[in-house]
Amino acid sequence: MKPLRLFPSSGHRWTGLWLLSVGLVASSPAAEDLWELGRRTRDVHEFNTLFTAQNVRDHLATEAGIAQAINWCRATAVTKVFLETYRGHFQVDRTVIAQARDRFRAAGLDVSGCITTTRVGKASTGWKDQISCFTDEATQRNLKAAFEFCAGLFDEIMIDDFWFTDCTCAECAAARQARKVTIGGREFPVAGDTWDDYRGELMGQLSRQYVIAAARAVNPRVKLIIKYPQWYDRFHERGYDVRRQTDDFDLIWVGTETRDFGDARWGGWPPTAASFIMRWLGGIGGAKCGGGWYDWLGTTEHTYLEQARQTILGGARASTLFAFGGLQRDTGPRNLEVLRQHIPELQQVAAEVRRRTIAGVAAYKPIASSAEKEAYVGNFLGMLGVPVVPCHEFPADAPAAFFTLTALKDPQFAARLRVFISTGRPVLLTDGLRERLAGQVPVDAPNIGVLPVRGNPKALMALTDAEAAAIRGPLLRPLGVKFTAPHRVGLVWFTDGSWVVENFKDEPVTVEIAGETRTLLARSWAYRWR
Known part of the structure; x- marks a missing residue:
């Protein structure tokens, strides 16, 4: 097969076809300094990562650990980090996280905070080992304190996608039947008597009173980001009100972690799910829609790269690589090895997508x-x-x-x-x-x-x-447009006639698109910009 030039020379607007597969490594990206590339292109698409509260404890408590993390970020085009203060009934030491924050900033990275609202207090009757009963007054106080602590350290806080409840305990049931949400002694009426009604009002009011207002009482400059999970068809069942919460929060983030469709534990999501939810929530959030978030769980390097591609094709302005600790084990290192090879191209595609509708x-x-x-x-x-x-x-x-x-x-x-x-x-x-x-x-x-x-x-x-x-x-x-292709080959079309075709199959395919016949290698993509 005749090799194709993947990257145009500086100053040349190339409108030809680009072709990429996981097994191909172009000479240009190999020679590229990813740290400098990330800094130069961050306004088009930013790569960032998150350190869970446990990652902060285990990886950032020493100068050597912080230096290693900074080098990892530089090697991955990561120009921003989220440092988590709370997850799973564990809150980090203030001195440890403040030192890490300051070192990252000194190294030229942006730094924000994060909270994952797992095991905040009284356990839910549903997902007992992670989710809380947020009707419980003591749990509400714990929640408020967690955001006050984080706001004292950061000017931006993301809330991870466990910000929901599935509790049906007697206290929750009584409040639902009474059609009343109580937070800090204040009562708020609930429009109906279904679990959807109650949970939506509960989590909506908690977002306003004990997340946003509580954080801003400590730090008036703080901005709050809500990250939505990928399970959009069930949001309303567990308390996510994407209209109200998107209006209330400063930014929204999107779960684009699709993983391997056939994975026994994490599977069942096709790769195109990432761009679907990214676009759907992007339509709701508009300028508030920031980035997508994907992880290494249940992936190979092929599906990990597909998550990156589909997040960008969904119009994301940023990719959050969750999470630093997990990416050091299992499939994480191989995933990152492949991602790094293709970050220059991903950035170029992101720039082209941003220009188009x-x-x-x-x-x-x-x-x-x-x-x-x-x-x-x-x-x-x-x-x-x-x-x-x-x-x-x-x-x-x-x-x-x-x-x-x-x-x-x-x-x-x-x-x-x-x-x-x-x-x-x-x-x-x-x-x-x-x-x-x-x-x-x-x-x-x-x-x-x-x-x-x-x-x-x-x-x-x-x-x-x-x-x-x-x-x-x-x-x-x-x-x-005429598009001829096997099943499991995706198409993204733009109003100017530009297109992207992605082969999700494990073998090469031949496609016909807009009068062109092309062969795509296994798990590769091709595109033409007009």
Whole structure:
């Protein structure tokens, strides 16, 4: 195969194809100083990492440990670190973390704080060894104290994605039935009597009173970041209110840790889930949406790099590499070895993505909507080669649209869908939604396709190439693009005709995209910028 030039010379706007696979190491990135590259490109895309509270204790308590951590950051283009003050019923020593903070700053890195709200006090009746009962008054006081402590050290604090509750204890049940949240002696009414209602109000008010206000009482300059998990279809069930909390917090962060689909413990998430949730929350948060966050758990170097790519393709302005301690063991070192080889290219792709607007098939997912037996089905559409544009508002002007059972959250959905169908634009419905809409909208219209979920979204990974093509073809027609590829090859399309194709298969594939025929190596991507 004729080698392709991966990186254009300085000052030359190259519009050709770039091709990359995990096994390829280009000469340019090998010679690049990643620390200088990270500093130069951080405004386009920032790489940062997090030291858990236990990492701070174990790795940053000595000058030698801090020096080693700084060198690791420099070798990974990491220009910012989050130092955690609390996790799992452990709070770091103030002197230790203050010394580490000051040393990182002196070395030229930005430093922020972090808190993970696990084992804060009274255990939940649900995930007992991690999650707390936040109705409990003593637990609330512990929470407030943790944020006051952190705010005394940092001007920015991220709250990790354990900021939820699944408790159904007698105290929680009584408060739910009374439709009342109590925080520090103050009572707040709850709109309804469901667990969703109660938990949403509880965690929303705690965010305002004992996270944001408590931190700012200590440090008026402090900014608060909420990191959302990847399980977006269940946010509202456990207290995440992405509309209110996104409005209340200064920034939001997104869990893009998809890992290996077939991993026995961590699997079940296709790689395209990372860009889907990144784009969906990005649409809600707008300028408040900062970065994505992925880890080494349940990954190989292939899937770790795919997490990085999909986070950037999702429009993230930063990538948080969780976490320093974990990346020193298991698959972490190999993951980082490969990531470092490709950071220069990832930065160039990030710059191109930032200049453009994605286009494609709108995937409607209203806030706080229940997926029923179609949980996270939007994650899988990208694996069929459909360029997906997730949205939280009805996509009236989209060239084509995909709808699932979550759309039923919208009280005007049936009427809006009838209008959309009447325009003749392509519509894809899940089989579950089609069944529910029968008699309300013309579900047999010729411009409607059906996605055969059959109550098991993961089974979509087993569709044949022909089945995937039959679903994809009509949806792409209004975009004016022809894309021929096997199943498990993703496409990102931009309004100017630029594109990215990524092969998630373990063997080479041949694709046809916008009149070009290309062969992609296993687990590689290709792109053209117009």
